[in-house]
Amino acid sequence: MTEPVSICVIGSGYVGLVAATCFAEMGHRVVCVDNDEAKVKTLCEGGMPIFERHLPELLSKHRNQGLSFMTDLAFAVAQSDAVFIAVGTPQEGDSGAADLSFVEAVVSEIARSIGSYKVIVEKSTVPVYTNEWIGRVLHRHGVPASDFDVVSNPEFLREGTAVKDFLHPDRIVVGAGSERAAEVLRRIYAPLTEGTYYSTPGALAGQRSESNPARLLVTSPQSAEIIKHASNAFLALKISFINSVANLAEAVDADIEDIAVGIGMDSRIGSKFLRAGLGYGGSCFPKDVAAFHWVAQQRGVDFQLLSEVRKINDAQRDIFCNKVLSALWTLRGKRLAALGLAFKGGTDDIRDSPAIDVIRRLLAAGATIVACDPAAQERAREVLAESDKMRYAGDVYEAAHNADAALILTDWKEFGEIDLDRLKGEMRFPIVIDGRNLYNPTTMREHGFTYLSVGRPANYEARQGELRSVAI
Numbered sequence: 001m002t003e004p005v006s007i008c009v010i011g012s013g014y015v016g017l018v019a020a021t022c023f024a025e026m027g028h029r030v031v032c033v034d035n036d037e038a039k040v041k042t043l044c045e046g047g048m049p050i051f052e053r054h055l056p057e058l059l060s061k062h063r064n065q066g067l068s069f070m071t072d073l074a075f076a077v078a079q080s081d082a083v084f085i086a087v088g089t090p091q092e093g094d095s096g097a098a099d100l101s102f103v104e105a106v107v108s109e110i111a112r113s114i115g116s117y118k119v120i121v122e123k124s125t126v127p128v129y130t131n132e133w134i135g136r137v138l139h140r141h142g143v144p145a146s147d148f149d150v151v152s153n154p155e156f157l158r159e160g161t162a163v164k165d166f167l168h169p170d171r172i173v174v175g176a177g178s179e180r181a182a183e184v185l186r187r188i189y190a191p192l193t194e195g196t197y198y199s200t201p202g203a204l205a206g207q208r209s210e211s212n213p214a215r216l217l218v219t220s221p222q223s224a225e226i227i228k229h230a231s232n233a234f235l236a237l238k239i240s241f242i243n244s245v246a247n248l249a250e251a252v253d254a255d256i257e258d259i260a261v262g263i264g265m266d267s268r269i270g271s272k273f274l275r276a277g278l279g280y281g282g283s284c285f286p287k288d289v290a291a292f293h294w295v296a297q298q299r300g301v302d303f304q305l306l307s308e309v310r311k312i313n314d315a316q317r318d319i320f321c322n323k324v325l326s327a328l329w330t331l332r333g334k335r336l337a338a339l340g341l342a343f344k345g346g347t348d349d350i351r352d353s354p355a356i357d358v359i360r361r362l363l364a365a366g367a368t369i370v371a372c373d374p375a376a377q378e379r380a381r382e383v384l385a386e387s388d389k390m391r392y393a394g395d396v397y398e399a400a401h402n403a404d405a406a407l408i409l410t411d412w413k414e415f416g417e418i419d420l421d422r423l424k425g426e427m428r429f430p431i432v433i434d435g436r437n438l439y440n441p442t443t444m445r446e447h448g449f450t451y452l453s454v455g456r457p458a459n460y461e462a463r464q465g466e467l468r469s470v471a472i
């Protein structure tokens with residue numbers, strides 16, 4: 001049994017809260033700090049600020065046992081051996097650069113509280129050399145070099161499967177400049193890398209086991225920082241690639257779903273991230289691809305491929321809106337059911353959601369929208385206020401009532417299990433435009449729908465209509 005480590009996690013968002021809870025689940029003593037008092041109050045009182053599978057159970061198991069929440073960063077840092085920084089690193093304006101002001105504010109606060117050796121861990125996604133920069137800020141605040149090491153430990157979890165991803169990772173990357181610091185990180189992750197967690201009664205089951213434990217890769221800090229950005233950029237590239245192939249498939253009446261299976265069967269390529277659709281969104285891919293591109297530019301490296309990835313992704317939303325227009329001729333006065341608000345299924349996160357962007361464009365073109373989402377409705381109301389043009393429904397059937405068309409905008413599992421006869425009965429016209437390819441075109445045709453999807457032969461006379469597509 002490994003010795004528990006005292007850990008402070010700063011930031012209780014999608015990454016910080018999951019990391020803090022999972023560290024407690026691995027047997028460590030964890031304090032999670034946030035400067036959002038309302039969020040900390042919610043967490044202390046047993047509430048859940050985000051929607052994430054398995055998190056409520058693990059939180060109630062560890063809250064006030066190995067896991068506590070507070071706003072007092074100095075107190076939390078003082079009693080910890082390792083301090084994980086998990087605050088946001090959004091995009092700063094149009095340059096693509098990451099805004100590191102939240103990280104800087106936290107590092108300055110940490111500097112005032114360090115009284116003994118601590119490992120400061122970058123968990124947030126940051127550009128290369130941030131590690132060095134954090135060290136410089138600590139020095140500038142008078143912290144002696146003997147009191148800290150800075151380690152990069154990027155996070156690869158995906159919202160919707162975050163807890164499982166954290167406890168059953170494909171890999172753990174530790175970018176450390178000193179063996180002493182690397183050793184602290186090895187101790188923290190030992191329950192996963194030695195496999196002892198997986199044989200604990202009640203352990204969450206997943207891809208890892210005692211005989212197939214998690215792997216930990218130690219690199220330089222710069223390499224670890226690049227691994228995170230390059231991983232996200234590569235996944236974004238795969239999505240843009242398959243979307244471009246989908247557009248070609250559609251133009252020649254081929255089927256992107258068959259094509260993706262055929263490509264993905266090649267073990268060198270792999271089947272994941274070959275889903276054609278509305279393109280990527282969320283709080284990570286758009287800003288990480290932009291930041292990675294910016295980093296390359298700063299170092300004089302011509303990484304044009306990344307601007308193409310972004311261009312293709314943006315265009316995918318235009319193409320979808322044009323498809324809606326081609327099916328409905330004009331949008332003014334049309335009532336559309338929007339199925340989905342979150343940037344992907346399984347989360348309530350709407351940051352840079354393609355669904356929200358598409359809805360905004362359709363509203364601007366004169367449509368009336370009735371939207372529904374299993375988890376993201378509350379957050380969506382904050383950015384798309386309810387009005388006579390923008391309404392929210394309790395479920396898919398209510399959203400579809402009297403609709404001229406239904407649009408599938410988020411790949412929620414629930415949207416792939418709709419009672420199609422009931423849906424058709426609710427709608428004014430049985431038109432479904434699927435931006436996530438959740439249905440089989442033949443099934444939809446058999447149920448009497450006009451069905452348009454991405455990269456598949458259209459069963460619809462509006463092929464001609466597409467030719468007059470107008471940017472909206």
Ligand code: NAD
Pocket residue numbers: 010011012013014015016033034035036039073086087088089102105106123124125126155156157158159283284
């Ligand atoms: P988030 O916005 O959900 O959470 C950030 C939290 O930090 C918020 O609760 C905020 O109140 C808190 N915070 C900000 N400043 C603070 C301060 N000075 N003191 C204490 N708390 C402070 O962000 P997130 O989605 O959890 O992402 C965090 C980082 O992890 C980002 O760099 C992101 O790119 C990276 N990341 C995110 C994901 C993901 O799926 N969301 C996956 C991997 C990596």
